[in-house]
Amino acid sequence: xxxxxxxxxxxxxxxxxxxxxxxxxxxxxxxxxxxxxxxxxxxxxxxxxxxxxxxxxxxxxxxxxxxxxxxxxxxxxxxxxxxxxxxxxxxxxxxxxxxxxxxxxxxxxxxxxxxxxxxxxxxxxxxxxxxxxxxxxxxxxxxxxxxxxxxxxxxxxxxxxxxxxxxxxxxxxxxxxxxxxxxxxxxxxxxxxxxxxxxxx
Amino acid sequence: xxxxxxxxxxxxxxxxxxxxxxxxxxxxxxxxxxxxxxxxxxxxxxxxxxxxxxxxxxxxxxxxxxxxxxxxxxxxxxxxxxxxxxxxxxxxxxxxxxxxxxxxxxxxxxxxxxxxxxxxxxxxxxxxxxxxxxxxxxxxxxxxxxxxxxxxxxxxxxxxxxxxxxxxxxxxxxxxxxxxxxxxxxxxxxxxxxxxxxxxx
Numbered sequence: 001x002x003x004x005x006x007x008x009x010x011x012x013x014x015x016x017x018x019x020x021x022x023x024x025x026x027x028x029x030x031x032x033x034x035x036x037x038x039x040x041x042x043x044x045x046x047x048x049x050x051x052x053x054x055x056x057x058x059x060x061x062x063x064x065x066x067x068x069x070x071x072x073x074x075x076x077x078x079x080x081x082x083x084x085x086x087x088x089x090x091x092x093x094x095x096x097x098x099x100x101x102x103x104x105x106x107x108x109x110x111x112x113x114x115x116x117x118x119x120x121x122x123x124x125x126x127x128x129x130x131x132x133x134x135x136x137x138x139x140x141x142x143x144x145x146x147x148x149x150x151x152x153x154x155x156x157x158x159x160x161x162x163x164x165x166x167x168x169x170x171x172x173x174x175x176x177x178x179x180x181x182x183x184x185x186x187x188x189x190x191x192x193x194x195x196x197x198x199x200x201x
Numbered sequence: 202x203x204x205x206x207x208x209x210x211x212x213x214x215x216x217x218x219x220x221x222x223x224x225x226x227x228x229x230x231x232x233x234x235x236x237x238x239x240x241x242x243x244x245x246x247x248x249x250x251x252x253x254x255x256x257x258x259x260x261x262x263x264x265x266x267x268x269x270x271x272x273x274x275x276x277x278x279x280x281x282x283x284x285x286x287x288x289x290x291x292x293x294x295x296x297x298x299x300x301x302x303x304x305x306x307x308x309x310x311x312x313x314x315x316x317x318x319x320x321x322x323x324x325x326x327x328x329x330x331x332x333x334x335x336x337x338x339x340x341x342x343x344x345x346x347x348x349x350x351x352x353x354x355x356x357x358x359x360x361x362x363x364x365x366x367x368x369x370x371x372x373x374x375x376x377x378x379x380x381x382x383x384x385x386x387x388x389x390x391x392x393x394x395x396x397x398x399x400x401x402x
Binding site for chain 2: 001002003004124126128129130161162164165166167168169179182183185186187189190191194
């Protein structure tokens with residue numbers, strides 16, 4: 001008989017700075033023990049409000065390069081002086097446990113993960129309007145100059161939405177969380193995720 | 202800004218005799234006014250418990266052939282002496298009203314609709330087990346011989362599940378209804394169903 005595969009898949013969440021993607025990912029992972037939120041590694045120093053293992057795994061450059069050499073990064077990138085990457089082992093372990101893995105990574109990371117794990121699902125989060133995005137970015141504690149730079153980068157980043165499987169407009173956080181859950185539940189019903197098993201006699 | 206397309210899509214539901222697809226389609230269409238259940242046309246005589254406009258539109262062979270000639274059938278097929286087909290106009294009208302159109306048609310019909318409306322979603326309904334399928338078919342008021350024939354046909358029909366976008370195992374009707382709704386709601390969030398609209402200034 002045909003049944004659903006126990007093994008699940010990765011859900012990649014991207015979006016411009018200010019779209020609310022990190023909050024969305026956390027909310028989903030907290031709500032349901034079936035989800036595993038993949039925490040990235042970085043070689044940059046933690047900011048004041050960041051904690052190790054929650055926001056990132058803060059590791060040394062040597063450790064990072066060693067992981068890359070041992071093929072233990074599912075994807076990674078260098079941004080200016082620092083490395084950022086998704087450690088492979090927790091992802092594989094969670095998938096084997098039948099969990100859905102949630103990743104908050106960018107467009108380049110999405111492309112790399114999709115290459116290695118073709119059945120991954122990519123969701124793009126958009127702000128409800130450009131005006132709202134600007135407001136959200138300006139609200140953060142940052143210099144005016146930096147805010148403008150980040151806004152400009154966010155606009156550029158927004159062009160990538162066309163490369164994703166799904167698009168969510170994050171107007172209300174609870175609605176957006178529900179929409180991501182709906183996508184995940186529908187994805188479980190995809191024909192490709194069914195396996196054939198001999199009927200017991 | 203990017204927003205969701207008002208125009209919706211067709212949802213094609215197929216499955217072997219005894220999988221419960223007709224009940225599922227009806228339940229979904231009754232639950233929500235956003236859904237339109239497409240009633241097929243046929244030239245065969247109505248059975249005792251069937252009513253015109255609910256189970257089928259019972260029309261004459263001349264009417265049917267005229268509709269085909271005028272390109273007013275979205276898909277149709279001849280089964281032995283009778284025609285079966287999906288009338289085009291109600292489908293187009295419902296889509297223009299922003300409704301999701303639900304169709305209970307077979308594999309051949311699915312292929313024809315997908316050719317004309319590429320963004321249609323195809324869902325295959327499976328019984329929970331072969332044993333259960335056999336039981337359901339035997340329960341119907343029919344001769345033993347006919348039941349056996351229908352069971353054999355159902356098994357053959359079941360091979361088509363691999364051509365569909367989603368697969369649902371209909372063990373509990375309410376769960377299956379919920380799963381179809383989940384698929385439809387996720388499909389609305391597909392990137393392909395987003396359109397770009399200039400922001401109001």
